Amino acid sequence: MTAPFARLSDDDLATCVHCGLCLDACPTFRVTGLETESPRGRIYLMTQWKRGTIAFDEEQVKHIDLCLGCRTCEGVCPSGVPYGRIIEAGRADVEDIRRPSFKRAVSRAALRQLVGHPGRLKAAGAATRLAQKLRLTSVARSGRMLPPLSPQYRAPEGNIAPAIGERKHRVAFLVGCVMPILYPQSHEAAVKLLQLAGCEVWFPPGERCCGALFAHNGDLEGAERLREANMRTYDAGTFDALIVDSAGCGAHLKDFYPALKGRVKDLTEWLADVGLPAPRREVKMRVTYQDACHLAHAQKIKKEPRDLMRALPGVDWTEMRHPDICCGAAGLYSTLEPDMSNLILQEKLDDLIATRADVVAVANPGCQMQLAAGLRKRGSTMKVEHVSELLARAF
Amino acid sequence: MPLPAGVAEALRRIVGRESVIDAPNDLRIFERDGSIEGALPDAVVLASSTDHVAAVMRVAAKHRIPVVPRGAGTGLSGGAVTIRGGIALQVTRMRHILEIDPVAQTALVEPGVVNQELSLVAAQHGLFYAPDPSSQKACTIGGNAAENSGGPHCLYYGVTTNHVLGMEVVLADGSVHWVSGDSADRVGLDLCGVLVGSEGTLCAITKIKVKLLRIPTSVATLLAAFPSIDTASQAVSAVIGHGIVPAALEMMDRVTVGAVEAHYHAGYPTDAGAVLLVEVDGIPESTRELTAAISEILTANHGYALREAQTPAERELLWAGRKGAIGALGRIKPNYYLHDGVVPRSRLPQVLSAVGEIGEHYKLPVANVFHAGDGNLHPNILFDMRDHQVIHQVEGAGEEMLRAVVELGGALSGEHGIGLEKSAFMPWIYSEDDLDAMHRVKDVFDGDGILNPGKIFPDPSRKAVHLAGRTGLAIEARWW
Numbered sequence: 001m002t003a004p005f006a007r008l009s010d011d012d013l014a015t016c017v018h019c020g021l022c023l024d025a026c027p028t029f030r031v032t033g034l035e036t037e038s039p040r041g042r043i044y045l046m047t048q049w050k051r052g053t054i055a056f057d058e059e060q061v062k063h064i065d066l067c068l069g070c071r072t073c074e075g076v077c078p079s080g081v082p083y084g085r086i087i088e089a090g091r092a093d094v095e096d097i098r099r100p101s102f103k104r105a106v107s108r109a110a111l112r113q114l115v116g117h118p119g120r121l122k123a124a125g126a127a128t129r130l131a132q133k134l135r136l137t138s139v140a141r142s143g144r145m146l147p148p149l150s151p152q153y154r155a156p157e158g159n160i161a162p163a164i165g166e167r168k169h170r171v172a173f174l175v176g177c178v179m180p181i182l183y184p185q186s187h188e189a190a191v192k193l194l195q196l197a198g199c200e201v202w203f204p205p206g207e208r209c210c211g212a213l214f215a216h217n218g219d220l221e222g223a224e225r226l227r228e229a230n231m232r233t234y235d236a237g238t239f240d241a242l243i244v245d246s247a248g249c250g251a252h253l254k255d256f257y258p259a260l261k262g263r264v265k266d267l268t269e270w271l272a273d274v275g276l277p278a279p280r281r282e283v284k285m286r287v288t289y290q291d292a293c294h295l296a297h298a299q300k301i302k303k304e305p306r307d308l309m310r311a312l313p314g315v316d317w318t319e320m321r322h323p324d325i326c327c328g329a330a331g332l333y334s335t336l337e338p339d340m341s342n343l344i345l346q347e348k349l350d351d352l353i354a355t356r357a358d359v360v361a362v363a364n365p366g367c368q369m370q371l372a373a374g375l376r377k378r379g380s381t382m383k384v385e386h387v388s389e390l391l392a393r394a395f
Numbered sequence: 396m397p398l399p400a401g402v403a404e405a406l407r408r409i410v411g412r413e414s415v416i417d418a419p420n421d422l423r424i425f426e427r428d429g430s431i432e433g434a435l436p437d438a439v440v441l442a443s444s445t446d447h448v449a450a451v452m453r454v455a456a457k458h459r460i461p462v463v464p465r466g467a468g469t470g471l472s473g474g475a476v477t478i479r480g481g482i483a484l485q486v487t488r489m490r491h492i493l494e495i496d497p498v499a500q501t502a503l504v505e506p507g508v509v510n511q512e513l514s515l516v517a518a519q520h521g522l523f524y525a526p527d528p529s530s531q532k533a534c535t536i537g538g539n540a541a542e543n544s545g546g547p548h549c550l551y552y553g554v555t556t557n558h559v560l561g562m563e564v565v566l567a568d569g570s571v572h573w574v575s576g577d578s579a580d581r582v583g584l585d586l587c588g589v590l591v592g593s594e595g596t597l598c599a600i601t602k603i604k605v606k607l608l609r610i611p612t613s614v615a616t617l618l619a620a621f622p623s624i625d626t627a628s629q630a631v632s633a634v635i636g637h638g639i640v641p642a643a644l645e646m647m648d649r650v651t652v653g654a655v656e657a658h659y660h661a662g663y664p665t666d667a668g669a670v671l672l673v674e675v676d677g678i679p680e681s682t683r684e685l686t687a688a689i690s691e692i693l694t695a696n697h698g699y700a701l702r703e704a705q706t707p708a709e710r711e712l713l714w715a716g717r718k719g720a721i722g723a724l725g726r727i728k729p730n731y732y733l734h735d736g737v738v739p740r741s742r743l744p745q746v747l748s749a750v751g752e753i754g755e756h757y758k759l760p761v762a763n764v765f766h767a768g769d770g771n772l773h774p775n776i777l778f779d780m781r782d783h784q785v786i787h788q789v790e791g792a793g794e795e796m797l798r799a800v801v802e803l804g805g806a807l808s809g810e811h812g813i814g815l816e817k818s819a820f821m822p823w824i825y826s827e828d829d830l831d832a833m834h835r836v837k838d839v840f841d842g843d844g845i846l847n848p849g850k851i852f853p854d855p856s857r858k859a860v861h862l863a864g865r866t867g868l869a870i871e872a873r874w875w
Contacts, residue, residue, distance in 0.1 A: 010781075014729035014779070014781065015725050015726075015729055016725070016729070017721075017722055017724070017725040017729065017730060017731060018427060018429060018431075019429050019469065019530065019721060019722045020428070020429050020467055020468055020469035020530065020533050020534075021469070021530060021532055021533050021719070021722055022533070023467050023468075023469070023533040024467065024509045024511075024512070024532060024533045025532070025533075029487075032488075033441055033485060033487030033488040033490070033507065034416075034439075034441070034485070034487070035424050035425050035439075035468060036416070036421055036424045036425075041424045044423075044424055044427075045423075045424055048423065054420050054423055055420070057418075057420045059418060059420070059421075060420055060421065063424075076532060077722065078658055078719030078720070078721070078722025078723040078725070079658075079722045079723060079724075079725025079726060080657075080658055080723075080725065080726055081725070321515075
């Protein structure tokens with residue numbers, strides 16, 4: 001490896017003017033009150049590491065580990081600090097020099113050996129389904145977090161779902177790695193909506209994990225390899241847009257796949273643009289929405305999902321306090337940093353339950369798992385559904 | 396200088412093991428606030444209650460250790476910088492809104508409550524908290540009270556001290572007191588008035604009772620472009636000269652508008668020499684009438700491209716641009732030295748042209764974004780701290796700008812406080828007798844000088860350093 005902290009860009013770091021406007025947008029600052037657990041503090045630390053004015057100190061890596069990577073700070077930063085890019089580079093740099101830990105080694109191995117390989121992941125999904133039937137999963141915390149698994153999502157015959165009615169667009173659809181195993185119903189609803197909107201949906205064969213989970217955990221090289229494999233697949237097809245219904249993947253594709261520039265669209269962004277046909281039935285529910293960090297902050301999409309859901313007949317819309325603050329899920333974070341994740345979740349659940357909504361809509365599988373587990377534990381009957389499922393209720 | 400033996404343990408017994416930070420590398424992260432100077436604390440202590448604050452203060456008093464209360468650290472005059480080391484007493488965990496009384500229209504809050512959060516919660520009762528510093532997304536009510544913070548809407552509504560009814564404070568000996576309380580008229584000697592704006596030098600604030608106001612039923616926000624700062628300044632004087640006091644009257648120059656547009660896309664005209672943002676509120680009849688009158692005055696004073704926000708979202712966007720303006724300057728250079736001075740409104744054109752000349756003389760870009768209605772200017776000198784040579788230029792330019800302010804009959808600070816940044820300049824406007832009177836007040840509250848030492852009062856040793864051309868800025872430069 002080259003010089004320490006080679007991936008961190010001094011120019012990126014220097015964009016921070018230390019104004020502090022990000023502090024209260026940061027979930028970890030809100031619960032700890034500590035500068036060291038704030039975006040400004042983390043940037044300051046990484047800046048000193050990069051410039052060699054604070055010696056690298058294993059104890060301080062926890063401040064970097066505790067960042068959710070939610071990028072809420074980016075949305076409020078007037079200086080345009082590219083925080084997402086900084087933290088991913090910083091994490092990758094830290095991985096080179098930090099003391100190895102069993103937990104992180106396992107998660108990295110799981111990513112590289114499992115998530116990066118669709119076949120192995122499918123097998124793991126099947127094994128987990130069996131374990132759930134035998135009630136073996138309740139012994140581990142991460143097992144209790146999991147939703148009850150249905151048979152996983154499968155792309156249709158010939159990898160094409162035809163448009164319903166006139167074919168107006170041809171889109172590619174990201175099936176992804178964990179979504180088809182954890183939440184096949186979200187994909188089913190999303191594809192149905194796309195078909196209703198006049199899209200022919202193509203499922204790129206051989207597509208793998210987009211690499212988001214790798215990049216978020218400091219494995220930029222692993223992410224790079226997946227990007228190369230996926231680009232070969234995408235280059236072989238033609239499509240107007242690549243539709244993504246998982247916010248974390250969408251943000252990663254927009255940032256890391258320059259060749260797809262302008263063609264990666266979140267499902268809600270695309271549907272708001274091309275339009276859905278008139279709803280066929282009422283959705284008589286009180287509905288609220290938890291912004292996915294990587295949709296609201298990384299992709300700056302807040303209005304589209306709300307507009308789509310509020311337009312459904314019968315919906316009684318309500319907003320919670322701070323809907324755009326992270327729920328503490330943040331990919332593998334809830335497993336790697338369970339205590340902080342839970343602190344943040346509890347505040348979120350208070351705000352959520354106060355809305356007395358029947359259903360909270362989400363746009364990312366991590367949020368869905370975290371909120372559902374939290375609500376279940378509190379004995380709440382509130383449902384957690386992907387935006388796609390909620391929209392599909394009207395058709 | 397490390398803490399005396401046993402003090403860290405004593406502090407941990409008060410607030411808990413995890414709530415005292417004294418690992419040297421972690422302390423570095425607390426060395427600055429929103430300004431550009433920094434200094435290491437010896438410990439950061441996170442208080443969760445008045446009892447914690449009082450007990451920490453007693454330990455500090457016993458060992459004569461400096462204590463610097465700290466909120467979100469967004470201050471711009473170095474108020475939260477531990478220039479003499481000691482304890483940074485962090486109140487960010489004291490973030491509970493204890494009570495909102497919708498009938499009395501008051502709120503009782505802990506010092507770590509974020510300014511905007513209070514207005515957000517009060518809105519459920521149709522109320523809001525008026526002082527709105529541009530950092531309101533992050534800054535705390537405790538910090539606002541300590542600094543007597545202003546904000547765009549203070550032109551009409553008044554600054555923080557006009558909205559604080561009373562406070563619970565901890566004095567340097569660790570004793571806990573209430574000053575004033577329920578009535579808007581602070582009966583007897585106005586001790587609360589003395590403590591608001593004392594910048595942490597007289598007490599630590601642990602609870603604040605504030606006034607809330609009813610959210611106006613009608614708000615109109617106007618944006619107007621002007622060919623130059625001069626013409627915009629004249630328009631400001633003309634509006635106020637007509638007896639109209641808008642809720643807010645803000646100016647941004649061309650440099651600022653360019654930076655803001657790049658981030659917010661608020662539709663500010665980037666070709667203008669200056670832009671005014673004017674807001675009036677009240678009942679619909681009065682805002683309609685005022686908007687018409689103001690539009691006429693602005694047009695008559697070379698205003699063009701007048702635009703009124705048509706929706707709440709549009710209004711929010713216009714304000715987002717203004718409130719994020721300072722941070723947006725990071726797009727031009729990574730650092731800014733934000734000055735704060737106030738002049739009689741009629742002197743705005745003169746002082747701004749002096750500011751422009753000083754910037755040119757030092758070859759430093761300067762962006763102006765400020766509360767024009769109050770004559771409260773904020774020249775921002777833009778630079779890159781990684782260039783160590785430029786620091787002296789920045790420092791010299793800043794001092795000359797303040798000098799121009801004072802020579803035109805102005806004051807050293809409109810709302811950011813004196814802090815560390817401007818203590819050396821206090822003798823420009825205060826005589827020895829004035830300063831002596833202030834010292835005597837300080838002695839009554841904090842005879843041992845443990846509360847936020849090195850702030851407000853000119854420090855003879857520091858001034859000598861300054862004259863040698865080595866202010867804290869130079870110290871800071873070594874760290875970078």
